[in-house]
Amino acid sequence: MSEMDDSINLSTSMCDVEASLLNHNVSFSNSMATSTGELSMPKLSVSLSEAEILKLRSRHPLDEAAPLNTSVFMETSLETVVSQEDEEVQTVGVINIEDTLELTSNDNKVVTGLADSAPLQYFQGRLVELGRRCWTSSAEAQHYTKGCYWSPDGTCLLIPVHIDGMHVIELPTDLYSTSTVQRTRSLTKLQSAVHVPEGGTVYDCVWFPHMNSQQPDTCFWLATRQHEPIHMWDAFDGKLRCSYSGYDAVDEVMAAISLAFSHDGQKIYAGFKRCIKIFDTSRPGRLCDDYPVKFAISCIAQTSTHPNTLTCGNWQGYIQHFDLRCSPKQGPLFTLGGHKGGITQLRYGGNGFGDWHLFSGARKCGKLLQWDMRNYKKPLVEFQRHVDTNQRIHFDFTSDCRWLTSGDTRGALNIWDLREYGEASVLQLHSDCCNGVGINPVLPVLATTSGQYHFIDQCAHKENRTLSISESIVEEAPPDANQQLEVVYENAVVIWWCGQSESK
Structure with missing residues (x-):
């Protein structure tokens, strides 16, 4: 023996x-x-x-x-x-x-980053603008950005634009193998590599978690918009791959409010008004599992430690944690309060926080809260930002989970050092609402988006006068019945270098 x-x-x-x-x-x-x-x-x-x-x-x-x-x-x-x-x-x-550890199931090496494996340094100097893209707008069709989403491999940026569908912008190629940039670097003209010209309002979109540009089959994202099912879009040519449809009690198509992939990418969690629908990624169509809830699901987050649980926010301002193995009649495991408005975003901090620290933001609420889900009686930390509208204001982390960034409705970028938990460093980057913030997962590159809906003075509109962001009269336009009122305000996506930079 x-x-x-x-x-x-x-x-x-x-x-x-x-x-x-x-x-x-x-x-x-x-x-x-x-x-x-x-x-x-x-x-x-x-x-x-x-x-x-x-x-x-x-x-x-x-x-x-x-x-x-x-x-x-x-x-x-x-x-x-x-x-x-x-x-x-x-x-x-x-x-x-x-x-x-670097091999996939088909023996293809996984590309873990664009640059070398040296630790990334964030916000150690001034931000350097790399490129900018603006959209024109009018009183009849106001085009404004609704956030930005980096792909998991860090090669491209997804930007939903109101009444102009979704745009995919590629990362400038000179950043793929550099560790520093010149402060006098010339701006890159950002152009859409892929444009999906969908009309209406895009509610939510999410990248496939294992997206890799060297494997075209993995390059896609999901999006849900008003009066439409969930669509899967190809990131190379913008074509529609498939759809996932949710139906109500009278067999009519319902639009999902929020979307999330499971960490392994095999399941799709879609939040609706009264239920959570769980689709199999490999089986498009209407076949899904329903998990009834009492409130509309505005956002979804999941911790990798317990893949059978979901953390969901709703428009009533509550955060609920569900165990999908339990009967829906039992309701959530627990409910968190603390926000005075509807929850707009939930994010788990990742391994840097033990994968149990949850961050939450809400509309018309100046608090960005950090929770420990093992002791959820009250939030650990409250971060202050200016959120004065119902618009979703995004926040994001750096890959080392040290820096927390968020925009606000005043056009500023707020940066917190999570090692010190001090006051935020405020950078005024935009003249209009900074609604989107995204940090590249493999490079010290930051993307911000600006813009919001503006209520136009109808009297000035009838007189065909051009308005600025302060709604003051800029110039008189010649009387033309077919001329549209141009709205002058910042509506752009900007890519910044937030790592080390050189003065020369």
């Missing part, structure tokens, strides 16, 4: 032995990690001696400080040469386990 305990028993049933002789691919899952942090070897049809085990352990030491990333599917091949005539000379070729 001692020899059996000291060596790894890799015997299996005869069916497993025959299968292993035909296919030597081994799938490593998170169930192989024991409670002590060691990696238990899978069952194979070979046996190793104690000396060989010690040799393999010396070649592949386990790093206890770096936990196994279970979000990456790991697959490697074990090449064995078994000779019954000469068992003493048999050799076992084992691929380094650390190398398999």
Whole structure:
């Protein structure tokens, strides 16, 4: 028995032995990690001696400080040469386990970043403007941005524009391999690589969490808009791939209010007025699971620690945490208050906060709250920002979870250092509402969007006079019945460099 305990028993049933002789691919899952942090070897049809085990352990030491990333599917091949005539000379070729962490299920290497792996430095100097794109607007059709969303691989930026659909802007190519930029760098003319000219109001949009530009099949995003089902759009050509439809009690299409992917990308969570619909990403159409709720779901967040739970915000100003394994009749596990307006955004802080710290923002509420979901009686920290309208004002984190950024309705960018929890650093970047903030996941690049709906003086509109943001008369226009009133205010997306910069 001692020899059996000291060596790894890799015997299996005869069916497993025959299968292993035909296919030597081994799938490593998170169930192989024991409670002590060691990696238990899978069952194979070979046996190793104690000396060989010690040799393999010396070649592949386990790093206890770096936990196994279970979000990456790991697959490697074990090449064995078994000779019954000469068992003493048999050799076992084992691929380094650390190398398999960078492989996907189809043995393609995952690109983890555009620049080198050096730690990124954020907000250590002045911001450098890299490029700007503006949209014209009129009194009849006001075009204003509604936030910005970086793709998970950091190569492109998604921007919904009111009554102008959605635009995808690519990252300037000179930033792909640089660690610093010149403060006198010439501005890049930002143009739409993809334009989806959908009319109406875009309620929410979200990127596929494993999007990789080197794998075109993964390059897509979901969007929901007024009176339409959920659409999946291709990020290369802007074509419609498929749709996910939610229907009400009278079999009419309902528009989802909020969207979220599961961390593995296999499920889509869609928030509706009275339910949460769960779609299978690989099965478009109307087939889904319904989870009834009492209020309209305005935003959704999920922690990777417990994938069977959802944290949802509603327009009544409450944050509710649901366990999808429980009956809907039991209601939420708990409900959080603290905001005086409807919840507009929820985000978990990630590994930098133990994946249990939730950040929440609301409309017409100047508080941005940080919660510890393990002790949710009251928020840990309150961050102050100016939010005076019902518009969704976005916030975002840096990849190291040190800096928290948010826009406000006065056009300023608020930056908090989460290591010190002091007062915000306020930068006046826009002359109109700064509604969107997005930090590139792999580069020290910041994107901000500005604009909002403006109520136009109808008397001035009838007289065909041009108005500025302060609604003061700028100039008289010649009387022309077909001429539209031009609205002059800032409505743009701007990309900034927030890392190290050089003066020359």
